[in-house]
Amino acid sequence: MPQEVDLFVIGAGSGGVRASRIASGYGAKVMVAEEYRYGGTCVIRGCVPKKLLVYASRFAEEFEDAAGFGWTLDKPSFDWTKLIANKDKEIDRLEKAYMSTLERAKVATVRSRAVIVDPHTVRLEATGETVKAKHILIATGGTPSLGKEIEGYEHIISSNEAFHLTELPKRILIQGGGYIAVEFAGIFNGLGSDVTLVYRGDNILRGFDEDVRSHLRGEMEKRGIKIVTKAIVEGIEKVDHGLCVMLSDHADVVVDKVMFATGRRPNVAGLGLEVAGVKLDKKGAIEVNEFSQTSVPHIYAVGDVTDRIALTPVAIREGHAFADTVFGGKPTRIDHRDVPTAVFSEPECGVIGLTEAEACERLAKVDIYKSSFRPMKATLSGRDTRTFMKLVVDGENGRVVGCHIVGPDAGEMIQLVGIAVKMKATKADFDATMAVHPTAAEELVTMREKASSHVRGAAAAAE
Numbered sequence: 001m002p003q004e005v006d007l008f009v010i011g012a013g014s015g016g017v018r019a020s021r022i023a024s025g026y027g028a029k030v031m032v033a034e035e036y037r038y039g040g041t042c043v044i045r046g047c048v049p050k051k052l053l054v055y056a057s058r059f060a061e062e063f064e065d066a067a068g069f070g071w072t073l074d075k076p077s078f079d080w081t082k083l084i085a086n087k088d089k090e091i092d093r094l095e096k097a098y099m100s101t102l103e104r105a106k107v108a109t110v111r112s113r114a115v116i117v118d119p120h121t122v123r124l125e126a127t128g129e130t131v132k133a134k135h136i137l138i139a140t141g142g143t144p145s146l147g148k149e150i151e152g153y154e155h156i157i158s159s160n161e162a163f164h165l166t167e168l169p170k171r172i173l174i175q176g177g178g179y180i181a182v183e184f185a186g187i188f189n190g191l192g193s194d195v196t197l198v199y200r201g202d203n204i205l206r207g208f209d210e211d212v213r214s215h216l217r218g219e220m221e222k223r224g225i226k227i228v229t230k231a232i233v234e235g236i237e238k239v240d241h242g243l244c245v246m247l248s249d250h251a252d253v254v255v256d257k258v259m260f261a262t263g264r265r266p267n268v269a270g271l272g273l274e275v276a277g278v279k280l281d282k283k284g285a286i287e288v289n290e291f292s293q294t295s296v297p298h299i300y301a302v303g304d305v306t307d308r309i310a311l312t313p314v315a316i317r318e319g320h321a322f323a324d325t326v327f328g329g330k331p332t333r334i335d336h337r338d339v340p341t342a343v344f345s346e347p348e349c350g351v352i353g354l355t356e357a358e359a360c361e362r363l364a365k366v367d368i369y370k371s372s373f374r375p376m377k378a379t380l381s382g383r384d385t386r387t388f389m390k391l392v393v394d395g396e397n398g399r400v401v402g403c404h405i406v407g408p409d410a411g412e413m414i415q416l417v418g419i420a421v422k423m424k425a426t427k428a429d430f431d432a433t434m435a436v437h438p439t440a441a442e443e444l445v446t447m448r449e450k451a452s453s454h455v456r457g458a459a460a461a462a463e
């Protein structure tokens with residue numbers, strides 16, 4: 001007789017783990033299967049190890065900046081192998097913590113690929129056993145998408161492999177202009193690699209505010225990252241001293257590693273979705289309604305596999321809301337508007353809400369406040385860097401509808417600005433808040449002069 005559960009969760013990443021734990025807390029009998037490692041992309045090969053590498057990469061600037069503050073340091077040296085070993089130890093610890101959290105929550109865990117074999121049955125590939133489930137939750141995340149096969153495709157690595165390189169590449173070329181490309185460009189550059197970033201469009205971080213894009217690009221270039229735009233990698237050839245990368249309309253570049261950060265696709269292959277009748281959208285993501293319910297009423301999906309907003313905290317909220325809805329008797333929708341986000345580039349970006357261009361499209365009147373200033377630390381360090389901040393304000397009611405920051409600790413700042421924006425704070429509320437001095441964040445409550453005003457149908461006017 002197959003085992004029977006109330007909920008079978010496929011994938012123990014951020015969304016799947018949260019959903020399992022909360023559903024079990026409501027008294028459901030829950031089993032979760034994970035084919036790789038507990039914790040999923042965020043913990044095992046995403047946000048967490050990435051942030052550890054970001055910390056490592058930032059010491060280089062700290063060492064340089066220290067001189068202006070009176071410090072004399074011996075020439076610092078860096079050991080990649082030690083960093084990776086320490087990072088792996090921490091990831092192992094976190095994986096165990098995830099497993100014990102599930103065990104404490106009385107969730108049955110299995111390490112196996114799970115495949116849907118009929119709408120209420122899942123087969124565990126590791127043992128061949130089948131499990132009957134009243135509900136199934138698909139939380140299988142995403143996987144790097146490297147684009148079409150080009151010559152030398154076998155030489156391309158994704159972020160998955162970047163976390164496990166045996167040595168730090170002296171020269172690396174990264175293709176892509178999104179989160180992962182700019183974050184890894186900063187990491188490798190900080191650690192001492194010679195970095196070339198190749199992006200097919202006009203400028204990195206498409207979809208972000210134009211000022212953020214140009215400010216970040218300038219700062220990355222100041223730090224020595226070569227950014228080649230309007231180009232794609234056409235082929236890669238192994239040569240004596242490395243890999244020769246052929247670019248469209250540009251000279252070849254010779255490097256030691258080639259990494260593609262060209263987006264991620266939903267992890268749906270071979271899951272048996274067709275057997276169950278679960279519909280996919282045009283991009284191959286699982287189609288869900290506002291309660292994360294798929295086209296099959298007892299099958300749900302959360303996180304990157306649904307390609308709504310591919311961010312860990314969003315997957316966690318979706319997983320929690322699913323459990324509340326299905327097992328807690330509290331139908332819960334997730335508000336996907338005004339989600340704050342950070343790019344851990346060097347320097348960081350923190351953004352929430354509308355860009356200037358989006359606000360101008362949607363609102364009748366838009367006021368823009370911006371500031372670009374030299375961070376206080378740079379006065380003594382002598383570093384050539386500037387912080388950028390921008391508030392996008394609805395000119396009709398004064399509401400702050402967007403905030404965009406590029407500079408140290410932008411991620412920390414935007415988390416808190418996010419509360420104000422979610423609460424529909426106005427520019428007057430920001431102004432009424434006393435500044436914390438001396439900080440960079442105080443600039444957000446002291447921007448008095450409008451940089452520009454836009455009225456729908458009229459040319460932008462600077463005030």
Ligand code: NDP
Pocket residue numbers: 146147148175176177178179180181183199200201205206232261262263264309310311341342343344
């Ligand atoms: P993104 O979608 O952010 O960026 C993909 C980049 O690759 C874009 O610049 C895109 O160009 C380019 N691209 C796509 N296809 C091709 C192609 N065939 N040839 C050349 N270039 C191509 O994906 P990432 O892989 O960087 O990250 C995936 C997701 O993971 C992010 O969207 C984000 O949601 C999440 N993430 C979040 C992080 C955070 O919160 N800090 C960190 C890392 C990831 P174009 O712009 O022209 O489409």
